[in-house]
Amino acid sequence: MLVILSGSSGVGKNTIINRILGDMNNVELMPTMTTREKRPGEETGKPYIFVSKEEFERMIEEDELVEHQIVHGFYYGTPKKIVNEKFKGNKILIKDIDVDGTQNLVKRINNVVTIYLKPKSKEQLIERLKGRGEERIEVRLARFEHEEAMADTYKYVLVNDQLEETVEKIKDIIIKEYDECSI
Numbered sequence: 001m002l003v004i005l006s007g008s009s010g011v012g013k014n015t016i017i018n019r020i021l022g023d024m025n026n027v028e029l030m031p032t033m034t035t036r037e038k039r040p041g042e043e044t045g046k047p048y049i050f051v052s053k054e055e056f057e058r059m060i061e062e063d064e065l066v067e068h069q070i071v072h073g074f075y076y077g078t079p080k081k082i083v084n085e086k087f088k089g090n091k092i093l094i095k096d097i098d099v100d101g102t103q104n105l106v107k108r109i110n111n112v113v114t115i116y117l118k119p120k121s122k123e124q125l126i127e128r129l130k131g132r133g134e135e136r137i138e139v140r141l142a143r144f145e146h147e148e149a150m151a152d153t154y155k156y157v158l159v160n161d162q163l164e165e166t167v168e169k170i171k172d173i174i175i176k177e178y179d180e181c182s183i
């Protein structure tokens with residue numbers, strides 16, 4: 001089972017994913033590829049495998065990706081090889097994927113649980129981006145309306161206001177969905 005979290009940049013996707021990974025030992029991060037630069041403290045495969053634009057374009061050419069998108073000016077995508085390897089066994093995988101990539105992914109693979117995270121307001125989102133020390137805030141906000149308009153296509157839509165509450169709700173969703181798909 002693959003759990004996808006989407007929502008605008010700064011809404012809290014990675015904070016929540018890290019909390020879930022810390023609290024649930026049967027959940028694993030699904031690595032994906034990107035051409036964006038590695039940020040300080042990021043480790044390869046957690047979740048990104050960093051590749052050059054040339055290498056990414058080669059993978060597109062050779063049809064090695066289940067889906068890919070350009071987000072904030074960089075390529076992001078999910079390799080078929082990783083999905084095939086990671087889907088063996090009864091693992092629960094988790095990953096944040098942008099709204100357009102999610103639409104493509106659910107058409108191509110089964111057993112995907114989609115969760116959309118909203119901020120309480122656009123102002124709250126801006127505060128979080130500032131709090132994270134983000135410099136390119138305008139670039140990130142440019143996708144906000146498009147992203148929010150896609151929320152209805154997700155199975156679950158949650159407002160990430162109080163972190164602890166959101167984490168608990170997502171853990172409950174994962175447990176429920178996993179029970180249902182294992183029956």
Ligand SMILES: Nc1nc2c(ncn2[C@@H]2O[C@H](COP(=O)(O)OP(=O)(O)O)[C@@H](O)[C@H]2O)c(=O)[nH]1
Pocket residue numbers: 006007008009010032033036067068069071072076077078096097098099100101102
């Ligand atoms: N389509 C697609 N989008 C992805 C993938 N991995 C991450 N993203 C999205 O790429 C965007 C940028 O992610 P990232 O660079 O980690 O963080 P940000 O700059 O803080 O938003 C987010 O909307 C992610 O959901 C992927 O494999 N496929």
Ligand SMILES: Nc1ncnc2c1ncn2[C@@H]1O[C@H](COP(=O)(O)OP(=O)(O)O)[C@@H](O)[C@H]1O
Pocket residue numbers: 007008009010011012013014015016128129131132160161162163164166
């Ligand atoms: N519920 C919350 N309440 C307050 N701050 C939060 C909450 N969720 C996330 N944050 C903070 O907001 C910032 C953006 O979160 P992050 O996980 O990096 O977002 P995303 O991965 O969606 O871009 C971080 O500084 C994080 O600590």
